[in-house]
Amino acid sequence: MPITANNPDRKSWLHVDKNSDFPIQNLPFGVFLTRDDIITIGTRIGDTAIDLGALHQLGYFNDIPLTDDIFLQDSLNDFIADGRKTWRAVRNRIADIFDNENDSLKNNVKHKEAVLFRLDEIEMQLPLQIGDYTDFYSSIEHATNVGSMFRDPDNALLPNWLHIPVGYHGRSSSIIPSGIPVHRPQGQTLPKKAKNPVFGPSQLVDFELEMAFITTDANDLGEPIPVEEAEEYIFGLVLFNDWSARDIQKWEYVPLGPFLAKNFASSISPWIVTLDALEPYRVSGPKPVKKQLEYLQQKGKKSFDINLEVAIRPKKAKETIVSRSNFKHMYWSMSQQLAHHTINGCPINSGDMMGSGTISGKTQNSFGSMLELTWNGEKPIKMADGSTRKFINDYDTVIMRGFCEKDGIRIGFGEVSTQLLPVFDAKK
Numbered sequence: 001m002p003i004t005a006n007n008p009d010r011k012s013w014l015h016v017d018k019n020s021d022f023p024i025q026n027l028p029f030g031v032f033l034t035r036d037d038i039i040t041i042g043t044r045i046g047d048t049a050i051d052l053g054a055l056h057q058l059g060y061f062n063d064i065p066l067t068d069d070i071f072l073q074d075s076l077n078d079f080i081a082d083g084r085k086t087w088r089a090v091r092n093r094i095a096d097i098f099d100n101e102n103d104s105l106k107n108n109v110k111h112k113e114a115v116l117f118r119l120d121e122i123e124m125q126l127p128l129q130i131g132d133y134t135d136f137y138s139s140i141e142h143a144t145n146v147g148s149m150f151r152d153p154d155n156a157l158l159p160n161w162l163h164i165p166v167g168y169h170g171r172s173s174s175i176i177p178s179g180i181p182v183h184r185p186q187g188q189t190l191p192k193k194a195k196n197p198v199f200g201p202s203q204l205v206d207f208e209l210e211m212a213f214i215t216t217d218a219n220d221l222g223e224p225i226p227v228e229e230a231e232e233y234i235f236g237l238v239l240f241n242d243w244s245a246r247d248i249q250k251w252e253y254v255p256l257g258p259f260l261a262k263n264f265a266s267s268i269s270p271w272i273v274t275l276d277a278l279e280p281y282r283v284s285g286p287k288p289v290k291k292q293l294e295y296l297q298q299k300g301k302k303s304f305d306i307n308l309e310v311a312i313r314p315k316k317a318k319e320t321i322v323s324r325s326n327f328k329h330m331y332w333s334m335s336q337q338l339a340h341h342t343i344n345g346c347p348i349n350s351g352d353m354m355g356s357g358t359i360s361g362k363t364q365n366s367f368g369s370m371l372e373l374t375w376n377g378e379k380p381i382k383m384a385d386g387s388t389r390k391f392i393n394d395y396d397t398v399i400m401r402g403f404c405e406k407d408g409i410r411i412g413f414g415e416v417s418t419q420l421l422p423v424f425d426a427k428k
């Protein structure tokens, strides 16, 4: 089935601002609470949210095989489990309904009232019941920077890095949507030159600029997913801020890897942009530095050109953009990550989430964490309000944005915006 929703000539009868991330060619999926306190699956064009549950009840999807309640859910898991053919058919249909040439809904005031919402009338929710969450470490620049800082600049990459998309199993219970504040975590850290750890608030709270992809049911226990089929099982992507406490991380991570430094919160943008919508923005990505084992070898354009930026907004001050990066820098692609994840037969389910790992570019202003941007605090960043930052301060808001642009069409992810609050105080 062709992706007719991506037609660049298509215009919507709904208003779309020139620099909107959400023209009719995007049509992401999300879950929101309506002004009537009803939870529904929806999409978005410009600054209008569209209730897909209501559209379905009114018969606008009658020619597509869907269960009656597929959009009347508090998560996208069942819809995602229906598979790529269904996602594509639904996205194509939505594009038709909102096409300038199509009058059926455009001229039906009653139906429009039931289906359309202003953004200030809705509340975005976590779009998924995330069963499992895996985080990779797939940017060669990030891995090189971290290796140079903490080990040896001459042997920054560990011997396995160019052969394996390195990853670890994260925790899904603390994944939250944009807008939910996060408390500074407490924990054990080892002060410089000390022999014994101390307990207290983390002094080095950091963001990690990442993207995450969402999977559908992909395989049975024991069954690997071949690298060239992997994209069939990827529904879409979100922006992902993988909050990290560097001082806790440094003390705890040997030998089993990240634990409490990483699982206190991870924030995602609420609209999932489909892989179908990103198709026009495909690019080659980096060439392998070393020959890869056969199950990881991938032909064709395996990456996507997604501009990314991170801003820090102090309390009562203007934001400062501290990093500009791009998803295309990822050394290991999503397909390679998924092929590797399942090569041992590990089953992947609908609603699983896979983080890319921190996405750093080659230049100093394109690094994806404060750890790298300030080189472990040695080079503080100057902010627009005159203050400086080594890491994230209490009441700072970290904002990540991402968009693709080509031939006059821009589609984006909106933002993931999260304020850091002081340590949790039960008395307050």
Ligand code: MN
Pocket: 135, 208, 210, 242, 355, 357, 358
């Ligand atoms: Mn991470």
